[in-house]
Structures are given as structure tokens and as C-alpha cells.
Amino acid sequence: MPSAQPPRAVFAMDPVHLPLLFPPPLMDRLRQVAEIDTALVVRDLTDPAAAPALARAEVLITGWGCPRLDASALVAAPELRTVLHAAGSVRSLIGDALWDGGITVSSAVTGNALPVAEYTLAMILLAGKDALAHRERFRTTHAHPTPAETAATGNLGRRVGVIGASRVGRRLLELLRPFDFAVSLYDPYVDAAEAAALGAEPLPLEELLRRSDIVSLHAPDIPETHRMLDRTRLALIRDGGVLINTSRGALVDTRALTDELVTGRLSAVLDVTDPEPLPAGSPLYTLPNVFLTPHIAGSLGNELARLGRVVAEELERMAAGLPLAHEVLHADLARVA
Structure with missing residues (x-):
């Protein structure tokens, strides 16, 4: 009443x-x-x-x-x-x-989930087009890429691995549906039937990391997820893979990720880091394979x-x-x- x-x-x-x-x-x-x-x-x-x-x-x-x-x-x-x-x-x-x-x-966490999911979708699409590498190459060559340079580019059938069916993770899965991605999900609280209803193939974390072209983090920052992507798990991501983190920096071992990125083996889109902000001397500010933003994915x-x-x-x-x-x-x- x-x-x-x-x-x-x-x-x-x-x-x-x-x-x-x-x-x-x-x-x-x-x-x-x-x-x-x-x-x-x-x-x-x-x-x-x-x-x-x-x-x-x-x-x-x-x-x-x-x-x-x-x-x-x-x-x-x-x-x-x-x-x-x-x-x-x-x-x-x-x-x-x-x-x-x-x-x-x-x-109002559900209201904040949408802009984070939108930001993540945009970065997934850009990552699939290899936009970071093409941007850097264009700065120096001033020429359009050759077929050889774009052979591995494109979003058709690219596998996106989503870690965490949080509110953001679920909104992202919803936004991914119209696109021609293969989508995987790791979440220990989601069974196969629910994952299928969300439009994703459920996978164990290690298998998701091995099979995904793009890995997007949406797990909560709780003791069980602290540095869940450590050196060993980061090494499972395939060469040329992209890690997107719009969740919390503490989910990733920053030193291990930095080592991977310095080699150029992986690329990353990082809206959050640990610590936040990073020290002024961090190479993540200047690496060409890193797109670093100051925690802007959420509502602004x-x-x-x-x-x-x-x-x-x-x-x-x-x-x-x-x-x-x-x-x-x-x-x-x-x-x-």
C-alpha cells in the first residue's frame, strides 16, 4: 500500500x-x-x-x-x-x-553497466580490426595497409571470451549478439543452460584464455578474483591476443601483464589498472600496443x-x-x- x-x-x-x-x-x-x-x-x-x-x-x-x-x-x-x-x-x-x-x-549499478558494456563493445570491434596496430603503422608509412598486413584483421568469427556474467558482463553479451562473433563465457556461478541463454559457450577459465582472440574482464573485485589473471594464465592467451579490462585493475597481475605487453606478444585495452593511476614511468603509457584510458568506461x-x-x-x-x-x-x- x-x-x-x-x-x-x-x-x-x-x-x-x-x-x-x-x-x-x-x-x-x-x-x-x-x-x-x-x-x-x-x-x-x-x-x-x-x-x-x-x-x-x-x-x-x-x-x-x-x-x-x-x-x-x-x-x-x-x-x-x-x-x-x-x-x-x-x-x-x-x-x-x-x-x-x-x-x-x-x-544504480544496472544503470552504470550499460556505458561500460558499450565502451567494451566498441573496443572489441576496434581490436578485431587491429586498429591499434594499423594506427601506429599509418603514422609512419602514411600508406594504406597491404593485403598481407590485413590478412589477420576482421571481426568475422573472432572468438571473444567474457570473464564474469556480472551486470556489465550480461549487458555486453546482449550487445554482442548482433555481431558475427563466437562468444565464450567463464563464470563459476553460471551453468551451461544459463550460458546458452546468454548467447555464450561456457568454458573453464584456462580453456577460454587459450581459445579466445579477445578476452574481456567483467568479474567482481573480491578476494577470490584477486590477480586471477596471473603470469601463468596470461601466458595462455594466444599470440596476438587482446586483453580488455574495464572491471578492476586488481584482477590482473600488472607486472606480469606489463612484461607480456613489452614483448609485443599481446595487446591490451585498459580502463582500469593496479595501482590506479599507474606510476609515471610505467611503459603502459607509451607502448603502441596498449590503449590506456583513465577509468572512463563507467557513467560520465x-x-x-x-x-x-x-x-x-x-x-x-x-x-x-x-x-x-x-x-x-x-x-x-x-x-x-
Whole structure:
């Protein structure tokens, strides 16, 4: 049943993100279903100026720059019952006290999955055309490539190995369907029937690495995946293969990958690294077979409004007495980002 009174909500994030997350049409939607001071954005839960609003808040709308929500959050906001996160992972945001207290949590991670999947698809298509090598060759020769130089180029039948059927991984598999790729998937939580429904051939990790022309990482950053692509596994990728990482840098042994890339045996598209950013002297900044970007695959600029829209929809569901569509369960954090 709809609540008799609109839920009382407070923004908690770095205020610099607010206008892009919630442009005027979305801010109007929030005001229509919730009691919220759109001029108040909390960064410090102990701020006396925010105390009256927090004391009444039933909902925190959080984002990048929000302080960690632990037991002190329940002291500042004793009426709190829901956190709507206008970003991706809540792993480092929500403390045990909130989970233990039965606070419901929702994340806009599904909204952030699309631009990451789009970026990855673009890089897969460019990698299949061997765009990095052709660009470098064109800079020096100023001539179109010869048939011999393009003999191994093309996306027809190229095998793409996707590691992780995360939200991003699933969106990528969806985007890959119209293309003439052979797609493989490694995910220990996905059986053969589900992989087939996703449009992929399930393979063990080592076999996927051996057989793929392009390997794309979409696993969560959890202890079990730390440096899952170590020196031994990187060596399994076939000569001329391409590694794409838009997940987290910690999934790859950076030193081992650098050694492979310096030899020219592999190429890489890296939107994330470990550490991030890399030291100034890293060869990954200048290697011709490396396309390195500063963590831009996720939502940026006008894409942030998609995250705000997810939150607005969740708040509307709350006001209507409906369950959250994107609830994060504490038990799931052991295997998701």
C-alpha cells in the first residue's frame, strides 16, 4: 500500500555530482514523491546544520563522496530505513550496522553497466580490426595497409571470451549478439543452460584464455578474483591476443601483464589498472600496443542522469508501497561488486 505520507529523504554525497545525477526533470520527480530539501547535500553526518534533516530522514540518497554509513549513521538518522545509491558498488559504503539493522539498500549499478558494456563493445570491434596496430603503422608509412598486413584483421568469427556474467558482463553479451562473433563465457556461478541463454559457450577459465582472440574482464573485485589473471594464465592467451579490462585493475597481475605487453606478444585495452593511476614511468603509457584510458568506461557527463533516473524510479516505487527493483542483499556481496 502507498505510504500515507511521502518518505522523507536527504542527499548524502559530494554536491558536485548532484546537478548531473539529478537534472531538473529528475529533481522534479523526486520532489513529487518525497519530502526533500534539494539545497541540502550532506557530506558529514556530524554536521550540526544537517542534524535536523537527518534526524527525520527515512531515506538517504547517496552517491560518490558519501561518508561510510556505519553505526554513526544510525545515530544521526535514527528513522533511516532505506539507502538509494546513485552509483555502483555499495561494498565500501554500507557498514555492518546498517545490514544488521535491516536497512534496505538499492544501487544504480544496472544503470552504470550499460556505458561500460558499450565502451567494451566498441573496443572489441576496434581490436578485431587491429586498429591499434594499423594506427601506429599509418603514422609512419602514411600508406594504406597491404593485403598481407590485413590478412589477420576482421571481426568475422573472432572468438571473444567474457570473464564474469556480472551486470556489465550480461549487458555486453546482449550487445554482442548482433555481431558475427563466437562468444565464450567463464563464470563459476553460471551453468551451461544459463550460458546458452546468454548467447555464450561456457568454458573453464584456462580453456577460454587459450581459445579466445579477445578476452574481456567483467568479474567482481573480491578476494577470490584477486590477480586471477596471473603470469601463468596470461601466458595462455594466444599470440596476438587482446586483453580488455574495464572491471578492476586488481584482477590482473600488472607486472606480469606489463612484461607480456613489452614483448609485443599481446595487446591490451585498459580502463582500469593496479595501482590506479599507474606510476609515471610505467611503459603502459607509451607502448603502441596498449590503449590506456583513465577509468572512463563507467557513467560520465550526461550518462550520470541514467543513475539518477534509477534512484527516482526506486523512490517512486517506495512511495507507491512497492518493493525496490534493484535491492542489494548483504548475502550477495560475497560474490558481486
